Amino acid sequence: MTAFAFSTVASILSEPGASANLGHLLAERFPGTKRPLLVTDAGFLRTGLMEAALMDLVRHGMQSAVFSDVVADPPEDVVLAAVAAARQHDADLIIGFGGGSSMDVAKLVAVLAQGSQALPEIYGIGKVAGKRLPLVQVPTTAGTGSEVTNIAIVTTGATTKTGVVAPQLYADLAVLDASLTLGLPPKVTAATGIDAMVHAIEAYTSRHKKNPLSDALAREALGLLSRNLLPACERGQDLQVRQAMLLGACLAGQAFSNAPVAAVHALAYPIGGIFHVPHGLSNSLVLPHVLEFNLPDAERHYAELADIVVPQASGSDEARARALIAATQQTARMTGIETSLRQVGITESDLDRLADDAMLQTRLLGNNPRELSREHARAIYAAAL
CATH class of the missing domain: 1.20.1090.10 (Dehydroquinate synthase-like - alpha domain)
Incomplete structure (x- = not known):
């Protein structure tokens, strides 16, 4: 049999309605979390489907912030703005809440917010150094699989896309809640x-x-x-x-x-x-x-x-x-x-x-x-x- 290596996220929770208990999940799995940053896009934020999760974070004593400027095929300036938002909020955990673009940006924020590397330094395979902030992914579409991959794609020019591939991009927890996809x-x-x-x-x-x-x-x-x-x-x-x-x-x-x-x-x-x-x-x-x-x-x-x-x-x-x-x-x-x-x-x-x-x-x-x-x-x- 051919030798192979297999890697994936640390934990997956598949349960309709699970995102409404997000505060409880974080308190249980990431004790001490106080200042999570949620990364999403404006369209999903307008649906109101994140409200239950945000309320549960408050119930569990967490002061969350939301970065909602993600766009499809996110360019570098969006990633850098999200990193700046995480630093300004002094975020201690990052949550990707949306489609593949939001989850990709969340991965990059988690590795860049507390590190010393610049975004261009991590393009390619295995270029991320050191640790990252805790990372939770909550997909709102059934497509990209970004919640369980170690890849993030950035639009680096007018039309070109560049990938970041590193083990640090695997999330600590992926939450599969189909109630977020009903619309x-x-x-x-x-x-x-x-x-x-x-x-x-x-x-x-x-x-x-x-x-x-x-x-x-x-x-x-x-x-x-x-x-x-x-x-x-x-x-x-x-x-x-x-x-x-x-x-x-x-x-x-x-x-x-x-x-x-x-x-x-x-x-x-x-x-x-x-x-x-x-x-x-x-x-x-x-x-x-x-x-x-x-x-x-x-x-x-x-x-x-x-x-x-x-x-x-x-x-x-x-x-x-x-x-x-x-x-x-x-x-x-x-x-x-x-x-x-x-x-x-x-x-x-x-x-x-x-x-x-x-x-x-x-x-x-x-x-x-x-x-x-x-x-x-x-x-x-x-x-x-």
Whole structure:
């Protein structure tokens, strides 16, 4: 058996309504906490869904502050503003409360607020030095899995994204509370859910670090997500379905944090960076076309995943693998999200720029089961047009 290492967060609590007891959880698990900082975005703050958590923090004698200036694909200035807010508040614990962007910013605040490193010094893999503030993550979408990953993505230029990957970015506690996701619109539910499915699929076929634990998590995640995605879009107030989606996204996050994602994400990043398309939708737009490209080298693994997603599929590995690809396309169509690049404003004249940017994602492309060139990338974008 191949040697491997597996890392994840220290603790996970999966319980509808758990965020309303946040003060109790912190008092119990992080005794002495007095000044937590909650990191979120203005849109989620306006929903009022954080109020119960904030009230419980007060009940347990904590003086909390809220930083709510996170935006999608957070740029460096947002991260630095959040770090400044943590220092001004003298925060002793950081809580990421929101989607992937809020949780990514929370990770960076936790490692930078008390340390001496500057943000650019920690870009890359394993560049974070020393310890961090205690970190709790509370996801409000079932998609990124950021609550259980050791990765944070920052927009570092007009369109470029840079990653921070370090063990210090793993949270101390992830709280999965589906009551926070009940208000998600169907299209957001669909795009974030497909993002989580991509995490599971890419972890299962990751070239270098695929291992028995990541495989088991990816398979379980894909089962939960594929069974519950359409019901979550159609019955958005179904707490049981929403909790299953949150758990699926969490398991997929654990899988890809150890067996990293690949070409789907590499090709999705420029779509988000240049055209400001949400990350989950960017992934969904290129997913079937990357799967088709990878087929010669990933056929057996795709066939194994087809047994989970489309158990009625039969025949050869190739036939079942193609059934998986067809299922991803059908799922996107049935949810009503965009299924072509043209629908999000991309034209043929943009494909060269997209291909050039995709080839900069060397960290991700190295994980792909099949070697991918610039010409391949452009062809995949053309197929997705």
